[in-house]
Amino acid sequence: MPGTPTQDYRELMSTFPTGVAVVTGLDADGAPQGMTCSSIASATLLPPTLLVCLRTGSRTLSAVTARGSFAVNFLHDGGQEAAELFSRAEANRFSQVHWRMSQAGLPRLAQDAFAVAECKVSDVHMVGxxxxxxxxxxxxxxxxxxxxxxxxxxxxxxxxxAVRPGGRR
Structure with a gap:
């Protein structure tokens, strides 16, 4: 017997593997905020633009929209603990990971990410x-x-x- 449309949709999407990242930003008080995100896509090449989906009501979304910038920390295969930590509504998550501030003033996960893309917000659409x-x-x-x-x-x-940029291992 099928479940509700929400349950069926959640089950469907669980079968689609995706990369894992932590989206970070600074809130109005300058405190780091972040959340695990697997809804990430390349939106355009010119200009290079990423699409991320952030939960409404989250401190991370508030920080991203208030400051107009964010960082996408693409986690490496040793970053599972960070992924789990930032997926929970837990206070002081940044005290439990190694992070640093980038030159642009965005929080970067120093040990859990193999790549970081810093972004300037160009548009926001509320969807559900x-x-x-x-x-x-x-x-x-x-x-x-x-x-x-x-x-x-x-x-x-x-x-x-993994293959390094330029095709080298």
Whole structure:
């Protein structure tokens, strides 16, 4: 017997593996905010723009829209604890991870991310219980790493060794 449309949709989406990131920003008081996000996509190449979906009512969405900027911390396969931490509504999450402020003034997860894209908010659309945020990429920092994936309600590493930019292993 099928479940409710919401249950069926949640089950459907659990079968679609995706990369895992933590979206971070600073709130109006300058405190770091962040949340785990697997709803990320490349929206355009020119200008380079990312799309992230953030839960309405979250402190992260408030920080991103108030300051007009955010960072997408793409987690490596050793970042599962950070992914789980930032998926919970827990106070003082940043005290439990190694992070630093970037030159642009955005929180970066120093040990859990293999790449960080800093973005300037270009548009926000409220859709249901989430906001679709478009951000023009202003800065990229990347080191070799194997992406953390999530699907079938489990974390996993990319199944092959990561290739560095330029095609080198």
């Amino acid at each position: 219980d989430h906001a679709v945020v478009l951000g023009e990429v202003t800065t990229i920092a990347q080191v070799p790493g194997t992406p953390l994936l999530y699907g079938l309600r489990r974390f996993a590493a990319w199944p092959i060794a």
